[in-house]
Amino acid sequence: MQKIECISVFDMLKVGVGPSSSHTLGPWRAAQRWIEELKQKDIFDQVESIHIDLYGSLSLTGKGHATDIAVMLGLCGFDPVTMDIDQIDPEIQLILDTRTIRLNNEKTIHFNSVEQIKFNRKFLEFHPNGMTFRAGLINGKKTVSSFYSIGGGFVVKEERKNAKKKMESFQQFPFPIEKATELLAFCKAENKPISAIVLENEKSLRSEEEIDSGLKHIWKVMLESMYTGCHTEGTLPGGLNVHRRSFDMHKRLIGDAQYNSPQEWLEVIRQTEVKFRQILKWVSCFAISVNEVNASLGRVVTAPTNGSAGTVPAVLMYYLVIENHEATFQDIKRFMLVAGEIGSLFKKGATISAAMGGCQAEIGVSSAMAAAALTEAMGGTPEQVLMASEIAMEHHLGLTCDPIGGLVQIPCIERNAMGAIKAINAAEIAMESDASKAKVPLDKVIATMWDTAKDMNSKYKETSEGGLAVKVNLSDC
Numbered sequence: 001m002q003k004i005e006c007i008s009v010f011d012m013l014k015v016g017v018g019p020s021s022s023h024t025l026g027p028w029r030a031a032q033r034w035i036e037e038l039k040q041k042d043i044f045d046q047v048e049s050i051h052i053d054l055y056g057s058l059s060l061t062g063k064g065h066a067t068d069i070a071v072m073l074g075l076c077g078f079d080p081v082t083m084d085i086d087q088i089d090p091e092i093q094l095i096l097d098t099r100t101i102r103l104n105n106e107k108t109i110h111f112n113s114v115e116q117i118k119f120n121r122k123f124l125e126f127h128p129n130g131m132t133f134r135a136g137l138i139n140g141k142k143t144v145s146s147f148y149s150i151g152g153g154f155v156v157k158e159e160r161k162n163a164k165k166k167m168e169s170f171q172q173f174p175f176p177i178e179k180a181t182e183l184l185a186f187c188k189a190e191n192k193p194i195s196a197i198v199l200e201n202e203k204s205l206r207s208e209e210e211i212d213s214g215l216k217h218i219w220k221v222m223l224e225s226m227y228t229g230c231h232t233e234g235t236l237p238g239g240l241n242v243h244r245r246s247f248d249m250h251k252r253l254i255g256d257a258q259y260n261s262p263q264e265w266l267e268v269i270r271q272t273e274v275k276f277r278q279i280l281k282w283v284s285c286f287a288i289s290v291n292e293v294n295a296s297l298g299r300v301v302t303a304p305t306n307g308s309a310g311t312v313p314a315v316l317m318y319y320l321v322i323e324n325h326e327a328t329f330q331d332i333k334r335f336m337l338v339a340g341e342i343g344s345l346f347k348k349g350a351t352i353s354a355a356m357g358g359c360q361a362e363i364g365v366s367s368a369m370a371a372a373a374l375t376e377a378m379g380g381t382p383e384q385v386l387m388a389s390e391i392a393m394e395h396h397l398g399l400t401c402d403p404i405g406g407l408v409q410i411p412c413i414e415r416n417a418m419g420a421i422k423a424i425n426a427a428e429i430a431m432e433s434d435a436s437k438a439k440v441p442l443d444k445v446i447a448t449m450w451d452t453a454k455d456m457n458s459k460y461k462e463t464s465e466g467g468l469a470v471k472v473n474l475s476d477c
């Protein structure tokens with residue numbers, strides 16, 4: 001059996017802070033890991049100076065993606081899952097004002113972020129999102145460590161020490177899966193839907209209670225991010241003067257309805273008009289709201305990345321408020337298990353990093369995840385689930401990444417709405433099809449996505465050096 005890393009649903013759906021999983025969440029995690037490393041080597045107390053170098057895509061779009069802010073927060077010991085979002089600005093201001101940083105909330109040293117976080121245009125060989133942390137010690141020695149943010153908040157070192165552990169976990173899986181064909185074979189052999197196969201694998205990593213409470217938390221964050229986005233007006237930060245649209249869209253859609261919590265809100269939406277145009281608007285509104293929250297450094301669930309965080313929740317919300325008013329947590333759970341598994345197939349067979357594959361790797365994958373999950377939720381067979389996923393990706397192939405000003409706003413926010421609508425359409429087409437006659441298997445589209453990624457000019461891979469990013473000037477916005 002070929003060895004491959006074990007990827008859990010909780011690797012694909014992670015709670016984090018916007019605006020980017022590869023450029024914000026990943027560097028944040030890398031900074032935390034570096035601090036951990038210093039402690040393990042027993043040299044943390046000796047650190048008297050630090051320097052951080054950001055390379056390649058992390059440098060080219062790092063400012064717009066708040067990479068420097070994320071690194072500083074990680075160095076301070078804050079966690080992206082639990083940090084109070086409202087504290088981000090004051091904490092960063094404190095570092096800038098005092099020209100000091102409190103490492104891991106334990107040790108204060110001099111730190112001038114302008115000079116000590118360097119944006120280098122050069123690319124490191126291992127991956128386009130490289131970063132190096134350097135520390136000067138009291139005894140005059142130096143220590144250096146490099147990390148790579150490979151998309152979706154995943155961080156690796158070149159030697160990939162973690163890979164061994166992950167492979168061992170893979171070996172423990174009752175249903176080890178690398179490709180869609182293997183997933184389908186297990187479904188057939190066991191006569192089970194995809195979600196049941198994925199659940200068995202998850203259960204080899206953690207108890208079912210832990211799985212349930214983890215997925216409930218993920219759904220809570222997803223719902224809250226939609227709720228927050230729909231109830232926050234104003235302009236997004238970053239200088240593009242992007243107006244937050246979900247607030248007005250939502251106001252027109254919801255009318256005078258009264259509610260006091262995200263759950264009550266969901267119930268109220270179930271009672272609203274459901275003509276085709278309204279459905280389109282609601283789904284777009286859900287997707288846009290999440291990505292407006294993401295763009296303002298808010299809390300969202302990476303699915304599979306932050307830039308594409310709106311697609312999966314928007315489609316799940318569509319299912320809950322339009323398709324199935326009787327849906328329970330069990331339906332949400334199945335939806336997420338399928339979405340996570342499809343995302344992991346793309347990560348194993350291609351990439352979920354825009355710096356490696358452009359936007360097809362972000363919005364394309366999120367749309368494929370959502371399409372598959374919706375199809376199973378609506379009663380589709382495993383073949384139809386995979387077909388829906390394939391259709392959704394097929395019509396995102398070649399999609400480039402060209403965020404204006406390096407900010408995850410234009411085209412990113414709208415793109416989530418388009419990904420969500422395509423996912424719903426892909427699910428409907430698959431549900432109406434004889435999937436045994438599908439001409440393009442999911443594995444082939446994953447391989448095609450990867451080939452397309454390799455052929456794509458680097459200026460379309462999260463560098464803001466091509467496409468809309470160069471055609472539209474910041475001064476026009």
Ligand code: SF4
Binds near residue numbers: 400412
């Ligand atoms: S264009 Fe797509 S891949 Fe690039 S930052 Fe925006 S959402 Fe992410």
